[in-house]
């Protein structure tokens with residue numbers, strides 16, 4: 553288990569708010585002195601001054617909100633404020649498990665050229681864990697367009713402009729993506745996103761939790777977005793919360809113990825997607841964090857299971873159901889399945 557670097561704590565945030573407030577008041581008083589010789593210090597002058605300052609604050613808060621939505625770094629992510637609130641209340645903080653993937657990715661949209669190959673509809677270029685963390689995904693969009701996402705990990709960076717995007721595509725192990733987009737017309741600007749680490753905050757292990765407060769979705773656990781799990785998990789947690797609330801509706805105090813009960817359910821939901829993402833993420837040697845103790849064995853099992861699924865439609869259906877979070881990974885512990893997978897490993 554690895555700890556993520558400390559997020560700005562309650563004290564640091566408090567000091568920052570205090571200093572910026574003090575600086576602003578200082579500027580306001582200085583401005584009143586600058587205005588006084590020419591305009592006096594009537595109610596109108598002070599009213600205008602305060603209006604300008606408050607408008608500036610409002611714009612700043614709005615811009616900060618937009619920025620935090622657009623660049624949800626760990627320090628801006630939902631949940632950090634709750635952690636800070638818990639810290640300032642002196643409450644026990646949850647332990648954390650993290651998987652440091654250092655992912656960056658860039659997304660571009662292209663018009664599909666008239667002479668584009670029609671042999672395929674979409675393209676997945678998987679990174680080679682031991683070689684390069686570069687990967688790409690291209691899918692058709694409405695309006696005869698392709699959406700292309702190029703991702704890189706650790707020391708490699710996703711491209712920031714059109715030329716870099718093409719150069720990135722050219723360095724992939726196969727030329728398919730580069731061939732497809734080299735003469736295609738790009739649409740709009742390239743959007744980039746950075747994701748340092750998946751983070752699971754173990755609220756389910758806390759002995760107590762403030763009454764009336766609850767976290768859900770990314771605030772409990774955020775997943776490497778390349779695996780496409782976060783929205784499903786958030787939705788499953790919302791359904792679990794509904795169940796837990798319904799079970800408690802007739803109790804005298806339904807909120808009493810609600811959070812621990814919900815966190816236990818949420819942790820059970822998170823277990824499968826977290827473990828599924830951990831395996832491909834930890835295959836990259838530079839991924840930070842503690843590999844599961846049975847990592848090598850899990851990989852061997854996964855490889856044999858994939859081979860078996862290619863031959864047996866029922867196993868294929870089962871692996872798809874687990875991958876789409878319809879069933880938990882524990883279904884792989886079925887003794888008959890384990891026996892078949894073991895036989896496959898020995899082939």
Ligand SMILES: Cc1cc2nc3c(=O)[nH]c(=O)nc-3n(C[C@H](O)[C@H](O)[C@H](O)COP(=O)(O)OP(=O)(O)OC[C@H]3O[C@@H](n4cnc5c(N)ncnc54)[C@H](O)[C@@H]3O)c2cc1C
Nearest residue numbers: 621630745768769770771775777779780781782783784786
């Ligand atoms: C680039 C990217 C790609 C992704 N791709 C996928 C994918 O393909 N498939 C998938 O399943 N998941 C994907 N995810 C993950 C998924 O988006 C999240 O896991 C999911 O949205 C989490 O839901 P949530 O409700 O916890 O948080 P969010 O969807 O982030 O919702 C939190 C909301 O709270 C608001 N908010 C924050 N602070 C405040 C405040 N102080 N006051 C009021 N409102 C506030 C925010 O504006 C936001 O609207 C991706 C994530 C990213 C960043």
